[in-house]
Amino acid sequence: MNLKNKFNPFTDKLKWTNILYFCFFLLCISVLTIIFGLEYYNVAVIIFLTALSILFFVEPFWGLVIILVITVGIEGKLLEEFILFRLFNFNWYLTDFVFFLFIISILPRVFSGEYKIYINNILVWILTFLSFSLLSVLWGMKMGHSFTAIFHDLRGFFPYILFLPTYWVMKGGKKLKLIFIIFLIIGSLKCLIDINLSIFYLKKTFDASSRQLLNFARLTGYSEIIYPTILIASITYFLIEKSLKIRLLLIPSILLSSAALFLSYTRGSWLAFFVSLVVLIIILSFMDRKSFKLSYVFYFFPLIFFMMWIMDLSGIFPFREFIIRITSVSASKIDVSNLGRLVEWATALESFVKHPFLGGGFGLMYSYIAPGIGYKSTTFTHNSYLYVLSKMGILGFVPFVMILFANFKVLIKIVKKKSFASESDKIIFTFLIVLLLISIKSFTTWHLNTWTFSMFIGMLFGFSYDYKVKEKLDR
Secondary structure, X not given: OOHHHHOOOOOOOOOHHHHHHHHHXXXXXXXXXXXXXXXXHHHHHHHHHHHHHHHHHHXXXXXXXXXXXXXHHOOHHXXXXXXXXXXXXXXXXXXXHHHHHHHHHHHHHHHOOOOOOOOXXXXXXXXXXXXXXXXHHHHHHHOOOOHXXXXXXXXXXXXXXXXXXXXXXXXXXXXXXXXXXHHHHHHHHHHHHHHHHHXXXXXXXXXXXXXXXOOOOOOOOOHHHHHHHHHHXXXXXXXXXXXXXXHHHHHHHHHHHHHHHHXXXXXXXXXXXXXXXXXXXXXXXXXXXXXXXXXXXXXXXHHHHHHHHHHHHHOOOOHHHHHHHHHOOOHHHOOHHHHHHHHHHHHHHHHHHHOOOOOOOOOOOEEEEEOOOEEEEEOOOOOHHHHHHHHHHHHHHHHHHHXXXXXXXXXXXHHHOOOOOOHHHHHHXXXXXXHHHHHHHOOOOOHHHOHHHHXXXXXXXXXXXXXXXXXXXXX
């Protein structure tokens, strides 16, 4: 019996050598942990970077997997304080090391001609946007902005270049399902951990009567974007998957992600989720009824509401306070969170009006008086689109929007088929719905340009690019 053919849980060709490479990496991490425990820090850093270098060079696919795990599974603030690299006062994050090691490891394959580039609108718009990013760097330097601020702005978009390595190492989409499974597993585990922290460890400081929110029910930073992305991905695949076993396996991720989102009190995430869900249902209504079962939605929504009711009944989560916060969005009941965003957006728009074509340049600081907080001066604003418009002007905003439009054209092409031609179509469709949610969510926050998350955005672009390349080659 051929074991290679027998072992096939995720992909058509999952080689045993890949598993051995990954085991080698885990062995190195185990050795690293022991050495780190003995306080031989220099040796620990060398082993860690060497293990990654070897793994990425031998099998680049696992580099992509590790980037996915770091991006989805680790909350942004923890990356900034990752002790292994802070010991030597390195002003770099764990993501920087992994990202650049991965890029360097694939360069020999690029120069040897193993990896090829195909021209399409996704490639053109991403490269155009990144070129304007470099122009914004020069413009920001001319405007006298801080080099550190310029650097942080650039690194928020630079990971978009990951779309090419994603296409290259996916090898025509053969391992796309494995990436999707890892995405769901890591995201669901993160939801489980955050739920545990929310209920048992984090101090509950939310006061519904005064409508103030301070670190309630979630880790600070950017982690809350994971909850709605896992939820919409699980629901999307649940609706379009015919296998009962797989649908049953998706129920835990639906429950965990909905519970984590429920506990997060993030209205922007809820809004993005419900808008995405409505768009998803509308899109599926144009497809062949054999491609999905809309009635499946009634299987998991009762479970979600039942779980929320149990949590409310047990006193773990006060549902009334949640409703108060969700509904406090009108002009008469505007809370501190909403008012702060309005002030931020007004500041960003003011910068755009001053420099409509080139913007204020990378490194531009948003300085304003935040209600309830006081004077603030930050490089980010709670809106990725206003962020680009104010810092890069119309010249940068147009290719930025066109990148998203080019990706959603792939979504439209899949829908026009009226059915899913392959498993890859289902997964790419699901990931594009995730991108839709992130795009909607980014109207109230910055997830399209956050370094610790934009690598995942680059991977999503890579899946669309892969689809268009295969479509071109099949003609």
